[in-house]
Amino acid sequence: MTTVSREPEATPPSAFPPPNLGRSVRVVGPITNVEPSTLPHPMNQRGELGKALYNWRHNTISVDPLVRVAFENHSADRNHVFGTMLRRVPKGAVNAQRTPVPDPLVMTRHIKRVAAYLGLQVFGVGKSHPSFMFAGKTVDPATLAEGEAVDSPEALATRMPFVIVGCVPWDYNLTKAHRHHIGDAAYDFTGQQSTLALLALEGYIREMGYNTLRGAMNGQAAALAAGVGELGRNGLIITEKFGARVHASDTLMTDLPLVADEPLDIGVEDFCKVCKKCATTCPTNSITHDDKVVHNGVEKYKINWETCYKLRPYVVQFWGNCLTCVAACPYTKPSAWWHDMAIFSMRSTPIPLRGWVARGLKWLDDRIWGEVPRKRVRWLGYDTGVKPGEQACTIAGCTAAHGEAGAHPKVDVPLEEMGFYYPLKENTNRFVKRGPAKVKP
Ligand code: SF4
Ligand code: SF4
Structure with a gap:
């Protein structure tokens, strides 16, 4: 008589073990692919985040002409915003004459040099992973071979095994003028430059005969996997x-044969435990002082994006993007030998001792740069001004003497809320209660 084995069947090894995202983020459970319609901007588009935020995004023309050519939602005519035009450019066909790649490592070095030439100063190559994918993404059906189905994140990540992450960084000096239209310019224009450079790189890869898929993945997960940062x-x-x-x-996902980079370790994981400068300076208290949490199977610091986002309608005359958490971060410094040395000291210190190095570096950062970054920036006729109560304001070209509250010729906001570093954290509750400031005709 034949006996039937009751041994459980061995589970076939997954082609995608949990991704390695470095020390700052750990995958600890199953991840549900994020539906793009649940992201903040689509939610706002459906009016789910309230009237003030909807009107800020969809019915506001910025008082600042630089913002009007940098951010299409706030322009008088969105055709003036070159980033909008770029997103409408139709995708070119993949060249049928495929360039052979005998050595993926050589090709990776080559692509990195091309990317640098195009202006992508931040660049990395990661391994695609199904958990990074937005739900519902697929390739152009015209590119499928007969019988090929790309109907799941797994199939897509198999078809396009590499993800390229690249961008143009913001100018350091302009970033110092955060909470100001100067900071907006740094943020918005480099965003457009990044789009332009990535589009050129995408065209380059397709001209070599390889497929690409743009914007199908969570950028942060891809950046961590590609060793771009922590x-x-x-x-x-x-x-x-x-x-x-x-x-x-x-x-940019691709099937161009490449070699993926490893996640980066520059000690951010250890530094953030002691630093907390971003949490202290955030005007909306959207950044936690507490430990990491598990969200959608991932252990990480989670900011409250809703409170961060909802600030914008109330400050629209002065700035669009807060960026305080960027400017305040000790890692956000100009390229200099002492910056490299600080990173080197974090990176080369054994992990159990890094907390002590971080304490020393944070102490130095507070002494040299201040606990709250306050820097006056003059650029293109703009001036971030001097402290509230002194003679200056954030309105481009304003030369008014601000002797008393309400003296400004165009804007009906009290004097103490104008000018340098507007609005201060301690003003936040006040202006949120009062509602958006009014621009006089
Ligand atoms: S952008 Fe500003 S409000 Fe938003 S989290 Fe950063 S510091 Fe806070
Ligand atoms: S300011 Fe930068 S280093 Fe400091 S806690 Fe925030 S993210 Fe971490």
């Missing part, structure tokens, strides 16, 4: 050279 307490990717002044959101 995730900070401020919920931002922190890079070695530029700190947090980067847009790590655009991704």
Whole structure:
């Protein structure tokens, strides 16, 4: 008589073990692919975040002409915003004459040099992983071979095994003028430059005969896997050279044979435990002082994006993007030998001792740069001004003497809420209660 084995069947090894995202983020459970319609901007588009935020995004023309050519939602005519035009450019066909790649390592070095030439100063190659994918993404059906189905994140990550992350960092001096239209310019224009450079790189890869898929992945997960940076307490990717002044959101998946980079370790994980400067300076208290939490199977610091986002309608005359958590971060410093040395000291110290090094570096940072970054920046006729109560304001070209509250010729806000570093953290509750300031015709 034949006996039937009752041994459980061995589970076939998964082609995708949990991804390695470095020390700052750990995958600890199953991840549900994020539906793009649940992200903040689509939610706002459906009016789910309240009238003030909806009107800020969809019915506001900025008082600042630089913002009007940098951010299409706040322009008088969105055709003036070159980033909008770029997103509408149709994708070119993949060249049928494929360039052979005998050595993926050589090709990786080559692509990195091309990317640098195009202006992508921040760049990395990661391994695609299904958990990084947004739900519902797929390739152009015209590119499928007969019988090929790409109907799941796994199939897509198998078809496009590499993800490229690249961007143009923001200028350091302009970033110092955060909470000001100067900071907005640094943020918005480099975003457009990144789009332009990535589009050129995408065209280059397709001209070599390989497929690409843009924007199908969570940019932060891809940036961590590609060794571009670590995730900070401020919920931002922190890079070695530029700190947090980067847009790590655009991704390019490809089947071009490459070699993936390893996750980075520059000590952000250890530094954030003792630093907390971003949490202290955030005007909306959106950044936690507490430990990491597990969200959608991932252990990380989680910011409250809703409170961060909802601030914007109330400050629209002065700035669009807060960026305080970028400017305050000790990693966000200009490229200099002492910056490299500080990173080197974190990186080369054994992990159990890094907390002590971080304490020393944070102490130095507070002494030299201040616990709250306050720097006056003059640029293109703008001036971040001097402290509230003194003679200056944030309105471009304003020369009014601000002797008393309400003396400004265009804007009906009290004097103490104008000018340098507007609005201070301690003003936040006040202006949120009062509602948006009014611009006089
Ligand atoms: S952008 Fe500003 S409000 Fe938002 S989390 Fe950073 S510091 Fe806080
Ligand atoms: S400011 Fe400090 S705590 Fe916040 S992300 Fe930067 S290093 Fe981490």
